[in-house]
Amino acid sequence: PADPPGRRTAYLPLPEPGERVTVRYRFSTVRGGEERFSPTYEVEVPSDDAIADLYRIPEEGTGNLPPAPGRGHFRTILPLGVGERAFGPFRYGFGAMRKKPSPALCRATVDAGNGPAPVIEAPEALAVLKNRPMPYFLYHLSADGKLRADKIACARIAFTDPGGKVVSARIVWGDPAWRATNLSLMEARGYASGPGAAADEFFTADRAAFLADREAALSFLPVPRVFEAFVFGPSGSGVEYCFQTVARRPDGGFGVRWRNREGGGNWRVTL
Incomplete structure (x- = not known):
């Protein structure tokens, strides 16, 4: 503003x-x-x-643990404990569920100033099992020296295209205040890897060729088609989301529109 x-x-x-x-x-x-x-x-x-x-954002040693192969990062507000103030520097890091909690895992530092709680980047997952991101812990230390842990969880969100006209589906999601906003490309259920993969959309030099490849690949999937993506955040927190779609128009071109809940507003899921 x-x-x-x-x-x-x-x-x-x-x-x-x-x-x-x-x-x-x-x-x-x-x-x-x-x-x-x-x-x-x-x-x-x-x-x-x-x-x-x-x-x-200073990091110690080799830095915080990276995401699992094939996964990226997401933006989230650093969750504060009861009575914890959003003030000054915070150290934070990540650890697997079976990893013993330790301040040594907090290898990055972010300064919250006088508040509010800082927005950080966290891995979508440290490990993946059967194509599902596994939960892990986000640790942080503030000025009081107490090590706090929050489990990072995920939810699979689906968008259904009953007419088979959607070529690209994206989910825009974040915390209810929309301080930490994310955009994820949604892949069609049953899509086989190859030309026209959803993950390639924003990196293609020839957009027309990409859309042609994408449409051809999706034509082999049955209708209705279901597009999916994961949203992430601290367990127990709420995530708001809506969709943006690119669909074939009757005149042969492509139209882009926002998809919100019937009656207006966003959808919400609790992790």
Whole structure:
């Protein structure tokens, strides 16, 4: 809200490089049922052009545990304990369910200032069993020195396309206050890996070719089609979500629209 009208700000989490790296990015906007993509931009990090916008999260040793192969990170608000203040630096880290709790697992530090609780990045999973992300613990230490643990859980969310017109489905989700927002691409149930995979959508250089491959691959799946993705967060917390879909229009083009709960508002699930 403090930004000038028409301006939006996004944060890109990057590993701290030992040397300069090139970061490439672009934007997409949806308006009037159409999706438009910006040109690809690039910036050197670190550099004079980027230095004013860099925010460092110090990590000790080898850093926090990485996600399981094939899984990424999600944004979440650091959950505070009863009576715990959102003030000053917090150390945080992750550990498997069978791992003995230890402050040594908290290898990253984020400063909450005078509040509110900071938004952090956490792995979707440290391990996967039968294609389902397994729960793990998020640990943190605040100024009182107490080690606190929160189990990170997930929920599988499905979107059903009864007419078989949807080519791409995305789920936008986050905490009820929408301070920690995430966008996940949803894959069709029964999709076999190959050209047109949902995960490739925002990285393709030829969008028309991608949509053609995607539509061809989905044509082998029965209707109604079900698209799925996981949402993540501390066990017991609430997640709000809605959908964004790209679907074939009667005129042969593609239309993009938001899908909210009937009557308005978002859906909600408790983890």
